Amino acid sequence: MNVLRWWSGLLVAFALLLLLRITLPLPFNNEIVIFAIYVIGCNFLLGRVGFISFGQPAYLAVGAYGTAFYLYYFGTNPFVGILVGVIAGIVVAAIVGPLFVRLRSDYFALVNLALAVIIFFMMQKMLATYTFGDNGLELLTKMDSTPIIDITRPEGFYVLAFVSAFGVWALYKYLDDSVFGACCLAAKVNEDKLRFLGYSNFGVRLMAFIVANTTTAFAGTLYAIHQGLVSPEMSSPARVADPVVVTILGGVGTLYGPLVGSVAFVGMKDLISKYIGHWELVVGVLLIFVMLAGERGIWGSLEPLLRRWVLRQREAEKPAVADAGVKAR
Amino acid sequence: MIDPHLLLSGVIFGLSMGSVFFLMTLGLSLCFGLMRVISMDQLLYYAVGAYLTYTVSMAIGNVWLGILVGVLVSALVGFVIERLVFQRTYSREITFSMIISFGLLIGGIGIIKAVWGLVPRPVPVPIEAQWNILGTEVPVYRIVVVLIAVLVYAGIWAFLNKTIIGKAIRAGIEDVGHTEGLGINVSRLFTLTFILAGALSGLAGGLHAPLIMVFPDMGLEILAFAFMVVIIGGLGSIKGTFISAFLVGQVVSIGSLVYAPLAQMAPFAIMLLILLIKPTGLYGSAMLKR
Known part of the structure; x- marks a missing residue:
């Protein structure tokens, strides 16, 4: 009974989402699902850890470019591409995380914003030989169609996006209920007490930072597969x-x-x-x-x-x- | 080895960039120091100042007059926004004002696009003369920009240290509660500071306009540099802002001489390095009061 109650909210929410799928056109639905995954990382950081991040597009672009580089230069399997993008997200978050989470929330926002703009410049100008600058990387023809559900087609892609969104939401619901989620909230509300209870403030924040930004990078890989085109526009300052x-x-x-x-x-x-x-x-x-x-x-x-x-x-x-x-x- | 002529013009270029960064971020720094808000809309006043410089210089033909109008209008816009929006945010936490000010910036850029269109506009350089320094041709206008920035720094220093209002502002930066307890109208002080910040950002935009093309997203373009400057210098410190603005200006200019993409990457690397050593920037205070 308890298990059912735990899942019931999620099931109702995603049933409503399916209802949208029936009534509204497909591209719109794909956009909504990806965007929701994109936003939940930011929501977690702001609502649970108390970090406001204007730099989410940076991690989105990292995920998207991870996938795009793999599909354009190395392989053709979109699932491996997604995996590569997510790993790229984890790596970048783990590199910048220890630096960023030590900062006060105001500095955190500014530094993240700077990171987003830097990644924009990097993809637009510095790595232009690999990313083709503003033209972007065209992936649509580089992907193999996959067996059973063809995720290179919009219909198949919706299944993938929907299922992964459900997974992501279940993960975040679980995190909210877990000790880790409580620690995150404590890091937001009163970090002294968190330290008093024996938890590492830094560790909790770093973990939350990596989880949230990996989710964002995952949304980026989904964007790459969905649009079949990755351009620096993704992390442009106007969209942060x-x-x-x-x-x-x-x-x-x-x-x-x-x-x-x-x-x-x-x-x-x-x-x-x-x-x-x-x-x-x-x-x-x-x-x-x-x-x-x-x-x-x-x-x-x-x-x-x-x-x-x-x-x-x-x-x-x-x-x-x-x-x-x-x-x- | 870099050609010395190129190096000299690079240094002058860096100084003028640093001046613009300084004028731009001084407003941010003052607002954070006194009101504890991160006023990202300063970047909007920068764009407004630049656009008015363009419009007036096209209509009348005098760029200096255009810059003056830009400064005045930016100050006015700052005044209106402070009264309408920021007055409601002072009692809230810092993220609140940050989000609001970002909304103002994005919304303002939308208005600029609606009024002036998307096409980049050129602004004529008011002083076209070149000076010959050690055999290198140097545009006089860039030197004038540097002089104006140094004058503004001196003026702000004198204002904060010699006048009674400036002293009240400094007291407010130390401790707002006690300042209010002395019978000083802090709300009026906040408005005054915001107007000053808006005017300085407008001045930065007006002075920068002849050096670049004026386009709607120019505030977003300079945003990364402005934030790197305030982070390196430390939020709320005017001296730190002054030093880091010229540091970033030189790094951008000399860096781009060595290897073009360094212009954007090098300041970012320096910022990361400084944050690694001192998370509050060079001159930032460790404690956030209020």
């Missing part, structure tokens, strides 16, 4: 705010916030960009508005209401059961 915006739009530190935020954000982007050419304006105004309106986001405001409703339903059920018991006697 996107994950933060969606994190806050969905609700900081909530499990389903990134899902709700992604649906809202990608949906709005599709609708509004038809009418307004300058998408940044909308992002900026949205960000300021959500922050000043109480910074709880869509899911952050809905969740307490939903929880209260569920409790009321249960309470309404209980007396009925008791009555039935009395009558039977």
